[in-house]
Amino acid sequence: MDEPIVVGVDGSASSLRAVDWGAEEAALRGAPLRLVYASLWERYEGELIAQELNRPVEEVMARDVVGTAEARARSRRPGVEVTTDVLAGEPEYALVRESGTARAMVVGSRGRGGFTEALLGSVSLTVAGHAHCPVFVLRDAPEDEVPGGSPRIVLAVGDKPSDATAVRFAAQEAELRGLPLEAVRAWRRPSGPFTGHDAAESDPEEAARAVVAEALRDVPEGVATIIRTPEGHTRDALVEAARGATLLVVGAHPRHGGFGLQLGRVAHGVLHRAPCPVAVVPEPA
Template identity: 65%
Template sequence: MDLPIVVGVDGSEPSVRAVDWAADEAALRGAPLRLVYGSLWDRYEGALLAQELHKPLEEVMARDVVGAAEERARCHRPEVKVTTEVLPEEPEHGLVRESGSALALVLGCRGRSGMAEALLGSVSLAVAGHAHCPVIVLRDSHDDQARTGVRGRIALGVGEQPAGSAAVRFAVEEARLRGVPLEAVRAWWQPAHATTGHREPARLQRQEALELLEEALRDAPAGLEVDRRTVEGHARDALIAVSREADLLVVGARRGHGHFGPRLGRVARAVLHHAACPVAVVPEPA
């Protein structure tokens, strides 16, 4: 059985754009598309229609949301097989469970103001922090195309993950399927005690960063164009900067544990909040 690309829908404009992105991704991978609606999501217009039809508001909303998303997906990518599901529970719990049998999960994040646009919705953050598969989050300002990106490159944040890590594999596959270069970025710090006249510690730190890049990408296919970049400074700043030139930024999530299972690290949280392109958070084994 082919694993689907799952997209969370709720009738909002960001979720509509997520449907387009997910449909493109499904077409790219030859995968089915599964549209999931959490029936306890925020209400939107529909109360009047529910009264007219003498049906529960939740039933009318579920039908409208899922039906509209399915029609859009079929029009956008007729070749993709589409299924739908209404989950009678909070979306974060339902989507995390769905992620256990998904190829990837796509979410659109709402932003109703300048401040909201700089932040990340609670559902998106919760799902990204606990899902079992890669989670792609799109904010309102992000491009909504997966197949034909505007900038023509995939960016990968390289942490301490070994060669063949889940994040590396995901980024390599995205770049290969799209036929675009992969830009792998590793940030490094100059030791605090180093001075301008003593660059040896900094040189060693940069060399170590280069070696980590080489190790992480040693299994990349020979035909894939890979650009390796080391950047002095905070990893979050380096990745946010590179996201301005990428169609997708991929980061690994080696998660800690909180009251609701694993949770995201600081770098992953930062790029989810502020990256200029969609972000794929790929869970790594503990």
């Protein structure tokens, strides 16, 4: 059986955007789409849905959530195979379990409990940090955020050779969507008399460009690549590069001891602030 694109749904506007993205991703990859609703508090959460449907709370069940999501996905991409399921359990842990048999997972940035567009919900953050497959997180950008640039896939180039998994994923997304791949690595020049920096050493910007060029070495020839090496903090550079982008791709590494993934400060920062969807790609140990 083909590994599906799994979307976590909860009836919120954010999760419906995730359904749209999941349907498009499934169509691009020729994969089935699986829509999953998980909760221990179905009756409580149904109160908000009941208001939207103008129905008594008692009649509103989890099937309404997945049914609405299924209809939306079929309308958007009629040719995609769609299945649904309702799982009993805490959403974050149920979705992490689902990720073990998924090609990729899609979640909204926050559910109905979110209180500000600038913050990421705990479910999304947990799934992004522990899933066994790539996770697309669709953050709700503030209404006054002005996009810039042109559609493209932005890749955060890390320090380790094992980051190749994220590079391959980003290159595949660019190839499937017919978009250029923009690889970004920020750098900072040491300053001051006590930094130990030797002026005769290689220029830090050139060193950053060399790392990016090496990372892009195996990108398919049909994918146009752009190297971007801004000076400054990595998180800020990625947020700026992501303006107007279709997707920002970052890697995540296993924690010491082998439990879960390591979402560093950069990954946390872009998940909270990026003005476009973010894909977190787990790297091998």
